[in-house]
Amino acid sequence: MSAELNRVSEALSESDAYTVLAAAWDALDLAGRLADAIAWDNASDELQALVVAQECFTARDLLPVPETGVPLKLAEIEPGTAGVAPYIGLLDRTHGALVCLASAGDSSTGAQSRLSEAARHVSAAREALTTVREQ
Incomplete structure (x- = not known):
């Protein structure tokens, strides 16, 4: 796991709600961009990848935009x-x-x-992501 993914993952466990919300926003942004990046490669189910992106971005839009920070870099995808x-x-x-x-x-x-609505979208994104590369 990349250093950025580790940092976001750790921030999701913080006690400060604003830190957790910012980390959730970053996590959804990263997962949505990952889905966009792999949607058209031959090893992926493009429809499921698009579902992942849609669910992630819908969930992200339900969260407050972080007050600080920059978009995280999407690491090379294995x-x-x-x-x-x-x-x-x-x-x-x-x-x-x-x-x-x-x-x-x-x-x-x-x-x-x-x-709660954002969490439902995250769950749907997670389920779709599990099937994107099952071929």
């Missing part, structure tokens, strides 16, 4: 399932972090509902 495995794990951790934040959130502000 062939086969090894290339997507780190991102499947990252989406797992992102889903867990969003579910945790949603369960701790104030339901009167609507944030809890948005986080």
